[in-house]
Ligand code: HMG
């Protein structure tokens with residue numbers, strides 16, 4: 091068994107992290123969060139989503155966020171788009187990478203985007219065509235890959251099927267969402283075994299929420315299967331408004347700490363990331379959820395601060 095030498099992380103904090111926050115967050119805070127993540131070395135930062143503001147009011151300032159972020163060279167700023175309307179708005183706002191999203195669970199898909207899985211794929215067809223025309227790269231997200239809040243267990247073959255259909259439609263890669271964080275390492279590997287029979291591991295991205303504290307273990311299990319791309323959220327922010335009780339994504343700093351310990355290159359400055367976790371958590375009026383951020387911050391106040 092050999093683990094990947096290098097891992098690429100997208101920070102989804104500004105989108106997945108903030109979309110579930112009840113309090114209105116200033117656009118300036120979102121823009122600064124994105125800038126801080128770029129300065130910490132993140133090369134891929136999910137900036138916002140172009141969904142209905144009636145469904146997710148927090149993302150209603152998407153155009154302004156895209157207009158105000160300073161785009162660093164070599165950094166990409168993907169956004170989520172559920173349909174052509176969202177795609178067109180994202181394109182006009184300067185997005186170069188978008189994500190479409192569906193699920194391996196019919197019930198969850200209905201709650202999240204108000205249509206069946208088949209209908210969602212039909213809605214993506216014009217998005218894929220427009221994306222091809224404009225040279226925009228599309229990632230396909232599949233939610234509920236390790237469990238659904240409405241249906242419980244999900245068949246790995248259902249995950250494989252939706253993933254393969256998204257690839258056939260032209261998605262560059264597939265984000266595998268453990269939306270409610272119920273997965274465990276054995277289940278993660280069984281799911282990946284099914285999906286990799288249809289889609290190569292190089293095109294799969296782990297997007298694991300940490301609701302049950304399993305996300306890091308699931309990432310390790312995925313590394314063992316050869317996966318080298320993951321989504322994570324600074325400070326462990328996040329949750330899905332249509333998955334009751336679901337908490338944040340795995341914290342980016344927890345992932346980076348583990349990768350550093352494994353000697354896996356990731357290009358992220360852990361100290362700057364912890365600073366960012368502390369800063370955004372203060373903006374939201376609570377301590378960072380992540381164990382690594384709390385440990386590093388506690389160590390700093392004891393005078394033996396930086397972790398390098
Ligand atoms: P709908 O009500 O079925 O849509 O919602 P519709 O086409 O009938 O349109 C209804 C209204 O919405 C119309 O406006 C449209 O113009 C408007 P009205 O005439 O009533 O004034 N509309 C839009 N407005 C702005 N942007 C758009 C858009 N589309 C329609 N793109 C829809 C369908 C998909 C729009 C809605 O269900 C929606 O916005 N859902 C988004 C839900 C969401 O953002 N969920 C969280 C993100 S996914 C996630 O977190 C999971 C992930 O992290 C992976 C994981 O963890 O598993 C990715």
Ligand code: MG
Pocket residue numbers: 106267269297299329330339
């Ligand atoms: Mg998510």
